[in-house]
Amino acid sequence: METIEKTKRRETALTRPKRPTVSLESLIYEVMDGEPIYYKGYRDVLSGKKTAEEIMGSSTLQWIICSYFMQVMYRQLDSKKYWFASSEAGVHLNHRNNLAHDVAIYDRAVLTPDKINTRYADVPAKIGIKVDVKADISKENDANYVNRKTRKLLDFGSEKIIWIFTSTQQIMVAEQGADAWLTMDWHRDLELTDGQFFNLGQYLADEGITVEVD
Template structure:
């Protein structure tokens, strides 16, 4: 994948953006997962919440496959990462890029020399992570294609100052790695992926070892 963000942004098969008789101003903020260029991106399943067939709590969490992969990655990171140097953020850690852009992430690794104690408060971080790791998409794809969303979010993170963005995508069983100074690469997840400082993971191999049908 190249660095261009001009391709595959708009959905080729756009859905109705909102349910009938529902306007954006009537949608609770809790159903907004992210904001990109001033446009709210809603959580997967928000339509069911508006239709009262699901509760907010039922759509808030990630899938068991997603948290299984997150647990695996964190299990590698925590024992060996330099905790004096880095902070690991999880649980939909929020980033405030500017007044028109709020993003969230599954796993973010911050440099403590950048995210200093005086920058830690009760709001979204206004400091860029060194590494952002994403497992699948958690938004309804109404304004973007999947590739378009991944591309624009990745570019936003890199422009904000993130050194590396890693996407693990469970349906194609692939990994996409993007860095500031190199072409973006996509390949099978059945190989070692360096997260930082020589710390690697291999999601495909791990799932096979555990006997997962998704390996």
């Protein structure tokens, strides 16, 4: 009987489907200063604890927030003047820096039809929005990564970079030429662009969504 059970276990192990091997390169989220930055949780993928899809996907709260900004853009801004980007829209700064926005507003006079192709945008977004830190930053703290990325995007030509931090219910707004970057709670009216405002905290409350602070 014991031999039969061992045989069954061995057969089960042999027939259990194995997760496909994932290359380290496929887990790169961004490139900054020539160094690859991997998705948060990439080590769990390499060890077989998680799939690549599990670490690359957005949480329900994150995609609800991105959806809210897209609603604001389409309802309040001129779609003949701007392109509205989502889905980790990539931006190519130079050969050493490839970064990503979660949501972005591009001026059509800057991102002209001849610049739209199968590659990353190589012109700056007017407004870039990020929802949480999705990069593995185990080698540096959150603030350093956020500050470095924000500075690079502003230097590239973006007018404003907005960070949403769901764990603390805060928003950071960094503007071109500003003396300081402001971080505040998300329960307030903030200008997106062109005199149009958003209030993320109010929107979530109106939708009955409760977010616990870490």
